[in-house]
Each structure stands twice: as structure tokens, then as C-alpha cells.
Amino acid sequence: IELYSRLYVDLSPNVALIAGYKADRKGNLYTGPSTEDTPALVEAAAFHDGIVIAQVNELVDDECDLPRVDIPGSWIDYVVVADKPFFIEPLFTRDPRLIKQEHILMAMMAIKGIYAEHQVQSLNHGIGFNTAAIELLLPTYGEQLGLKGKICKHWTLNPHPTLIPAIESGWVESVHCFGGELGMEEYIRARPDIFFTGADGSMRSNRAFCQLAGQYAVDMFIGSTLQVDGYANSSTVTRGRLSGFG
Incomplete structure (x- = not known):
């Protein structure tokens, strides 16, 4: 921002x-x-x-x-x-096959100990398999806890495939996106009730506005990072890329 x-x-x-x-x-x-x-x-x-x-x-x-x-x-x-179409690199595909047992355990702890305890209605869901596991567990573990309709209604995040089960089972009311996600275009077109789309059916993402919403208009942010120092400063630098503004 x-x-x-x-x-x-x-x-x-x-x-x-x-x-x-x-x-x-x-x-x-x-x-x-x-x-x-x-x-x-x-x-x-x-x-x-x-x-x-x-x-x-x-x-x-x-x-x-x-x-x-x-x-x-x-x-x-x-x-x-251009002589050939511009290239878009998918950043957040979040292959569920790479989610491990520790991700699932941490996701269950977050849902029961934080989301349920504090009645989190709106959230900025960061990147990583930890948050992907949370998204996938909402229609199962979250349902068992009786939390549907009580938490996780409004989201700021990219349109990740791992959010589809929660959307289709009625957990999600709205999603505003920082950017697009390759392969999700047709699904977004079919759900204008959830995503911000134009009359043509394609999504209208806006990173600046979504950053504002994700910092100042939500109940909480949750996500993963590469490293954190003793003062909680987080680095988003990877080799060959500055992936964010930090």
C-alpha cells in the first residue's frame, strides 16, 4: 500500500x-x-x-x-x-497432493482455536499449504464443528481452486481478488454471485484495492512466510524474485 x-x-x-x-x-x-x-x-x-x-x-x-x-x-x-501473447506465471496453484499431515493438524487448530473462538467473518487468506488446508477442511471439519454460517464468509485472496469446495457447499458469500489464477476463468464466470466480475463474465481484480481491503476491512490475516525475525519482520524475497512489497 x-x-x-x-x-x-x-x-x-x-x-x-x-x-x-x-x-x-x-x-x-x-x-x-x-x-x-x-x-x-x-x-x-x-x-x-x-x-x-x-x-x-x-x-x-x-x-x-x-x-x-x-x-x-x-x-x-x-x-x-505483441508478436506472441504475454506470459502469466501461475503463483498459487496449491496442489492438494502436496498438503501434509502437519498442515492438516495446523489447519484444524486454526479453525477451532482461532476462527471459531473469535468468530472470524472476513479474512485475508495468505499463500501456502497451511491456508490451503484450512480452505479444504471447512466443508468437512468446519461443518462437524457447526461453524457454517458463523465464520469465513468474506474473503480477500486470489481465486484458488482449493476454495471451490467451500464455495460450492455454501460457506463463502464473497471473494475479492488481488489478481487472477490460470485455469479458474470459467469457474469465476459461473459464479458472479461470489466473485467481482464484469458484464462479460471475466473477473475484475484490483491489487491496490484488495490490499486495502485485506489490511483494513477484514477481521484477520493468516498466511505463511519464508522467514520471520525476532521483531516479526517478514521476508518475501526468493532467489531471482521479489514476490511482494513486504
Whole structure:
């Protein structure tokens, strides 16, 4: 949130390079399910004498050929059609086969000792197999504890497949997403009652807004991290990648 905010204070970009699925000849941009932090970056540059360059997979003739307009053409200076589609790396596939017994035990302790005890209604579910195990256990262990309708109704997290059982069994009322997840597009399209979607059916993610919601509008955050020091500072740095703002 600090870095997004500083885009409008002392770190305003001179040039913003963004990617989208489609654009029309007026520059109107369709970003699809992975809008992420595009609006925050574009607005900071476009309205502070900066230049915005959009790479797209496809150029269409008219605005009517776009599923929806995510960024207006008046905010974009140049559109470049890529020679091949941009690459998206799936980050949170959370293969349930990799969940171990200790993850399940920790998940059961969290559900009974924290979620139930404090009646957690809204939550920011972080990454890791620990939270994946919690999501999968809600329709079984959570149901046995009689917690359905009492906890875990509103979520801020990416649309992980491990959340599907809880959604389909009626635990989840809403999910706002930081970004998309490859392979989940059709499921999201089928559940506009749960996810934030456009008229075209694709998700409208917004990382800046979801970070705000996940820090200031929920009952709790739970997640895993690589390492924590004695002052509880957490590192999100892995070799070759800075995966978050820390």
C-alpha cells in the first residue's frame, strides 16, 4: 500500500509499461481477469505528465469488439501488438497432493482455536499449504464443528481452486481478488454471485484495492512466510524474485 500510495507522491512514474488482452484503435484497453495493479500504475503516469505504453495480444477495430473497457484510451499514449501473447506465471496453484499431515493438524487448530473462538467473518487468506488446508477442511471439519454460517464468509485472496469446495457447499458469500489464477476463468464466470466480475463474465481484480481491503476491512490475516525475525519482520524475497512489497 505504501508503494502504491507513493506513486502519487514522490515516486510518480515517467513511463508505465502495461499489458492487456485487447485494445481498440482508440487505445481503449481490456485487461481481462488479471487487471491487478494496472489502474494504479496507469493513473499515476497518465495524469502526471507521464507516458503509458500498452502491450496487447490483439487489436480490434471498434470499442464494441472489446468485452469491456478497463482503461480508457485517453489515458494511453501508445499501443503495441505483441508478436506472441504475454506470459502469466501461475503463483498459487496449491496442489492438494502436496498438503501434509502437519498442515492438516495446523489447519484444524486454526479453525477451532482461532476462527471459531473469535468468530472470524472476513479474512485475508495468505499463500501456502497451511491456508490451503484450512480452505479444504471447512466443508468437512468446519461443518462437524457447526461453524457454517458463523465464520469465513468474506474473503480477500486470489481465486484458488482449493476454495471451490467451500464455495460450492455454501460457506463463502464473497471473494475479492488481488489478481487472477490460470485455469479458474470459467469457474469465476459461473459464479458472479461470489466473485467481482464484469458484464462479460471475466473477473475484475484490483491489487491496490484488495490490499486495502485485506489490511483494513477484514477481521484477520493468516498466511505463511519464508522467514520471520525476532521483531516479526517478514521476508518475501526468493532467489531471482521479489514476490511482494513486504
